[in-house]
Amino acid sequence: MLATRGRVAIVHRAYPWEESNLNELEELCNTAGYEVVYRLFQRRYPHPEYNIGPSKLGELKQAVKNLGISKVIFENELKPLQEYNLAKILSVEVITRIRLILEIFTQHASNLEAKLQIKLAELKYELPRAREKVKLAKRGEQPGFHGLGAYEADVYYEEINRRIHKLSEKLEEIKRKKLSANLQRRVEGIPVISLAGYTNAGKTTLFNTLTGYEAEVSPQMFTTLSTKRRLAKIDGKPVYVSDTVGFIKNVPTLLISSFMSTLMEIAEADLILLVIDASEPLETMREKLDASLSTLRQIGVTNTPIIIVLNKNDIAPPTNLEEAAKVIGQSYPVINISAKRGDNIEGLHRVVSQFLNSFVLFKASLTYSDEAKWLLQQAYMKGRVIDLKYQDSTIEIIAETPLVVAEKIRRLTNPSGFRIIKQESDQ
Known part of the structure; x- marks a missing residue:
């Protein structure tokens, strides 16, 4: 996208132990249509009046004057008074990363x-x-x-x-209607798979590959804002696949709360495919995986099964795939694919099918809670409960359910409170 909205300066004031995030901020600026002509990075504790130090503010003021800068964009969240003080001294508009993201969202809504x-x-x-x-x-x-x-x-x-x-x-009214529609899908018994991940990881390309749909794919950040959902088939059995807004590092709480009616699509899925761009440096992959998992926790994903999908294996260094599988595989199932070329999509189908179609006989001890009650309902609806005992504060259950339900129950128990008795494939 050609820069047409003016020349900007970008600023990141980091704590002494933090690294610069100016590259991602510049990418956001480019997506919004701005031309970045000046970058300022400073490690220090925040100045109470300006966030950055007075000497750096002087440098920034000179750059604004000399380079024809019309807006200054901060990576940091600014206090309202700091924002006002900076705008007064610089004589141009000062905004933060949140405001910039909202501008991009407005363009793509x-x-x-x-x-x-x-x-x-x-x-x-x-x-x-x-x-x-x-x-x-x-x-x-x-x-x-x-x-x-x-x-x-x-x-x-x-x-x-x-x-x-x-x-x-x-x-809230839209959310209620969505909940009603989700309940109807659950009555149908068709599982829901949600694609999640950092913005630009290739979620929409994977969505198109799995569903045969042709949703817009763009190298720009946040092309997808609204939830897309299509019926697909995995091993000949129907599933719903959904794609929604991508994640980003340090997602502001106000964005999470404002977009909850969209993000709840992920929280209520039976299975999450967390897509990671495997062509990026390993450290970047780790950071984006951590940011994505953090966002999932923020929106209430605590026990939904997650499969890590390492995308773009056609351009990823082999060492990336090996190292990522070794590290991530200790906590989550991992598979590498190329959504664009269709590489190993059959392998992804097999892994997904194992979660959705395999049945597990297990014994579990659950602390009594609303979530435990909901999971018991799932066990009754999608499997069979063989034995159920209520203790003072726990529920003892022996049941045979799809792996996806058993995995949710396992994540709600402590390590010693869940034991698999038998597992078999329903093929």
Whole structure:
């Protein structure tokens, strides 16, 4: 995409032990349509007024003047007052990574749900800034109010709160409808496989390969925002495959909460295929895997089975595939493929089929909870419960269920509380 939205400077103030994330920030800027002409990285503890140190701020101010920079974009989250102080000194707009991501989301939003989620995130982002603007307006300063006084600032703040409440209600209604549709699919007995992973890992290409669909594939970040779901066949048996928004490092809480109605598609899946770009350096792969697993935990994925899919094996160094399989394979099943060329897709089918179609006879001890009750219902619906005993705070169960259900129960127990008695394939 050609840069058409202006020249920008990007800034990352890191703690002494942190590495620069300017490369990813620049990639985000390029996706949004900006031309990055200046990069500033500083290791230090945050300055209370400017986040970066005063001397670096002086360098940045000179660069803004000399290079015709129209916007400064920070990797760090800024306090509202810091944002205001920086904009006042630099005489250009100052935004953060969150605001930049929301700009990209706005460009790619294709349906009502995505647009509502973006607007909600924007308002949540603006709320603390509005609070600061109210304080400044009451002191006689006009931070972006174009002459509005304290009364108008108060009204502005209350209006944001009102709109947040209204949008949240609309999204809650969409969420209820989705839950109803998901319940219907569960009644049908068709399992749901969700594709997850870092943005640009190749999820949508894999979605197209598995389903025969032709969803748009782009090298840009965050091409997919809305959930796509299609019926496919794995070993001749029907499954739903879904693709949704990609992850990114340090996902802000407000994005997680605003996009929960979309992200819950992943949380409620029977099986997650976590796609990793195996062509990247090993350390980058580890960082993106950790970021993806962290996001999954944030959205409530605690015991859903996960298969790690190392994508792009046609261009990945063999050592990457070997080392990644060795390290990751200690915690998760791993398979390498090329979604673009179709390499080893049959192997992926076999691994998925094993999870969905193999039956396991097991004994487990579950601590009593709502999640345990839900898993018991799954055991009754999809398998057979042979013995069930309620103790003071635990449930003792012997059951035969699909591996995907047994794996969920295993993840809810401690290591000594789950034992496989027998496993066989339902072929």
